[in-house]
Amino acid sequence: MSATLFKNATIVDPTSEHHLKKRDVLIEKGRIKKIANTISNPKAKEIKLKNLHISQxxxxxxxxxxxxxxxxxxxxxxxxxxxxxxxxxxxxxxxxxxxxxxxxxxxxxxxxxxxxxxxxxxxxxxxxxxxxxxxxxxxxxxxxxxxxxxxxxxxxxxxxxxxxxxxxxxxxxxxxxxxxxxxxxxxxxxxxxxxxxxxxxxxxxxxxxxxxxxxxxxxxxxxxxxxxxxxxxxxxxxxxxxxxxxxxxxxxxxxxxxxxxxxxxxxxxxxxxxxxxxxxxxxxxxxxxxxxxxxxxxxxxxxxxxxxxxxxxxxxxxxxxxxxxxxxxxxxxxxxxxxxxxxxxxxxLNGLKNRFGIETHSITEGSKADLTLFNPDGVMQYSEEHSMATSKNAAMLGKTLKGNVYGIVNNNKLVLND
Known part of the structure; x- marks a missing residue:
């Protein structure tokens, strides 16, 4: 994963000083390099997503x-x-x-x-x-x-x-x-x-x-x-x-x-x-x-x-x-x-990490970039068209869902949905 700059993201992390604040977030070599109101880095891949929110x-x-x-x-x-x-x-x-x-x-x-x-x-x-x-x-x-x-x-x-x-x-x-x-x-x-x-x-x-x-x-x-x-x-x-x-x-x-x-x-x-x-x-x-x-x-x-x-x-x-x-x-x-x-x-969605012995990473400078990217607003009706799972036995088919996931950053990899 090359250096990546997420622009204007709302951080949702009660353990971070940036909780519920809009920030630019720079990721380099799998770690959070910088968090600030505005970051300019021409060498980084810049990502702008509608109403982007970032959590652990x-x-x-x-x-x-x-x-x-x-x-x-x-x-x-x-x-x-x-x-x-x-x-x-x-x-x-x-x-x-x-x-x-x-x-x-x-x-x-x-x-x-x-x-x-x-x-x-x-x-x-x-x-x-x-x-x-x-x-x-x-x-x-x-x-x-x-x-x-x-x-x-x-x-x-x-x-x-x-x-x-x-x-x-x-x-x-x-x-x-x-x-x-x-x-x-x-x-x-x-x-x-x-x-x-x-x-x-x-x-x-x-x-x-x-x-x-x-x-x-x-x-x-x-x-x-x-x-x-x-x-x-x-x-x-x-x-x-x-x-x-x-x-x-x-x-x-x-x-x-x-x-x-x-x-x-x-x-x-x-x-x-x-x-x-x-x-x-x-x-x-x-x-x-x-x-x-x-x-x-x-x-x-x-x-x-x-x-x-x-x-x-x-x-x-x-x-x-x-x-x-x-x-x-x-x-x-x-x-x-x-x-x-x-x-x-x-x-x-994070509450059982400690119970299962899984390390948590606060959204702060220097921490490992272990992040979920999402938009909490907007509604959609869930259907098989939204599923990449092999089996389609979903109890939520036809139900109204709120928000959508953009992807994740983890293990120095960026996965974005189309």
Whole structure:
């Protein structure tokens, strides 16, 4: 990347003295060389973009691609192009692959395939061997190789003693354990949120209780063992309160919310569109309001796209037989920015960096240039034409999004959307 000068950019970074001020920003050799009201540098490539805003590069804590094994869903190469165009300079990549990423060699593969990219990839290793929930995987070896967390993606840990041992063992090397919040004995073969809509539509329900019971169990275990626990993608009003109470107790717990659960309700199910078949399921309006409030108050630590590509055969079928999941990288910013204010949006897209051990870079002179470039204004209707992802199973199709991403700067690379 040659020297680049961004003109008249609004900086959105509470850690910077330039927060919410318009500045010229000069980037040289991958670092922020100068920030000033006006910079003149004829040797630099000058970039002027309408209503340009710059923030610290965004991080997504829950992304799936497919490679190795499910390349028809998404490859690492194209997935990272999609992430970059969506404004993310870093992602935590789940091991929803074949084979499951449950060993040192699996972490090495992910790192090798993603090396040299503008987007930093942080592998998430499976918590148990083959994600079967029976025996702990090679947690220390994976951590030593670069795994930032351990998670059997969207698979509940049924064995409470297994989670207890995991929380105890990972304290030795500061590992972060994730536990999907769903009690399978309550959820059983449910498809959608158990509420009035599921009854009207004749669809088997997943009660909010299944999530809240599991979270309650996990928090009791955490209080007993110590350790670090991350609860991904909470979706109910009661879950927010449970996390709030646990944090007040001083427990080392964090949580995220999926952009889908933050912006959509189970009213969408009347279309029987399988893109709305999600885990966790879409809940009610009161849940959405509580999640938004929890995000603004800092109880919820961050928002994830919960990007989960599925091939067309998995979605164009009867609702009962369709796979759970939606892509979300490309619509995440616009949907979040539509649902809340700009500063909450940017904070939510950076809120889990420290939790996952990812270095942050303030927008100050001398810092590494790890930046997202965007315009927070204007509206668009999201369609397949806006997607470069291989799979098109997007819950946000047809929804109104606010703002657009211009691109990213990271690892001495500039990626700009056309």
């Amino acid at each position: 590069g965004w991080f997504d804590s829950s992304v799936c691609f497919g490679e190795p094994g499910y390349e028809d869903r998404e490859t690492i190469h194209n997935g990272l192009k999609t992430a970059a165009s969506s404004g993310f300079t870093a992602i935590a990549l789940n091991g929803l692959t074949l084979p499951v990423v449950d060993s040192k060699s699996g972490i090495q593969y992910i790192k090798a395939k993603s090396a040299g990219n503008a987007v930093n990839v942080y592998p998430v290793g499976a918590l148990t061997v083959q994600a079967l929930g029976k025996d702990l995987a090679e947690l220390f070896d994976m951590k030593s190789e670069g795994a930032v967390s351990f998670y059997d993606y969207q698979l509940p840990i049924e064995n409470a003693n297994l989670l207890k041992i995991a929380l105890q063992y990972t304290q030795n090397f500061k590992g972060l354990v994730q536990s999907f919040p769903m009690d399978p004995s309550i959820a059983r073969k449910g498809l959608v949120n158990e509420e009035i809509n599921s009854t009207k539509l004749g669809l088997r329900g997943i009660p909010a209780l299944s999530e809240e019971l599991q979270i309650t169990r996990d928090l009791y275990l955490l209080e007993y063992t110590g350790g670090s626990l991350h609860i991904p993608t909470i979706s109910t009003k009661k879950s927010v309160q449970l996390i709030k109470d646990a944090k007040k107790k001083g427990l080392d717990v964090s949580c995220s919310v999926s952009i889908n659960n933050l912006c959509l309700t189970d009213d969408e199910l009347h279309s029987f569109d399988t893109n709305f078949k999600l885990l966790p399921p879409l809940r009610t309006e009161k849940d959405v309001k509580a999640l938004l409030k929890g995000l603004k108050e800092g109880i919820i630590d961050g928002v994830t796209s919960n990007h989960d590509p599925r091939i067309i055969e998995d979605k164009i079928t009867e609702f009962d037989h369709a796979a759970f999941g939606s892509i979300g990288l490309e619509s995440c910013f616009g949907a979040l920015n539509q649902a809340t204010n700009l500063e909450t949006t940017v904070n939510a």
